[in-house]
Amino acid sequence: MTSHIETLVQQLDGKADESYDARAELIWIGADAIPAVIDGLPSLGGFPQLTAIEVFEEVGDPRCGPALIGLLDNGNPTVREWAAMALASLEIDRTVEPLRHAYRACLERATPPDWTESVGIRWALTELGARAPVVPPLTARLRPITADNAPGWPSAHFTEIINDLADHA
Numbered sequence: 001m002t003s004h005i006e007t008l009v010q011q012l013d014g015k016a017d018e019s020y021d022a023r024a025e026l027i028w029i030g031a032d033a034i035p036a037v038i039d040g041l042p043s044l045g046g047f048p049q050l051t052a053i054e055v056f057e058e059v060g061d062p063r064c065g066p067a068l069i070g071l072l073d074n075g076n077p078t079v080r081e082w083a084a085m086a087l088a089s090l091e092i093d094r095t096v097e098p099l100r101h102a103y104r105a106c107l108e109r110a111t112p113p114d115w116t117e118s119v120g121i122r123w124a125l126t127e128l129g130a131r132a133p134v135v136p137p138l139t140a141r142l143r144p145i146t147a148d149n150a151p152g153w154p155s156a157h158f159t160e161i162i163n164d165l166a167d168h169a
Contacts, residue, residue, distance in 0.1 A: 005026070019048065023051050037056070049079050053082045064090070064092075071083035077111070080117055081121065087124055095128065136167070139164045
């Protein structure tokens with residue numbers, strides 16, 4: 001007999017409104033839903049796996065760590081990216097090495113460094129303290145100080161900044 005939670009996990013793979021409703025209810029159920037979501041993860045397609053990752057993040061249960069690490073080898077680059085970012089935002093233990101492995105896999109696949117998967121994995125490593133972002137001196141000097149400390153540069157210096165970044169690989 002299928003439990004209500006298992007039915008909700010299966011509904012993640014349904015039509016958009018059904019999937020969204022199942023996601024919301026799984027989040028509302030909270031930690032009690034996590035084992036069933038973990039168990040059902042392998043049978044879900046790409047979009048439902050992304051939805052499951054959202055459930056993991058919203059619930060914030062560290063038991064999802066191994067499942068998220070497993071998704072770093074998924075065939076879908078968006079699933080890999082979201083899994084990496086979830087691992088960092090949930091501060092799951094023992095994830096630095098799997099994230100480094102995932103980033104090396106990006107390099108081996110020749111994934112461009114500006115694609116979201118590469119950016120997401122680098123962000124995750126940075127958030128976990130395993131990577132320090134490096135900004136060349138000229139680019140750092142041209143960065144204005146903003147109220148929210150968000151990175152941004154004036155477009156008037158676009159050419160200088162691109163050349164500086166290119167000169168520093």
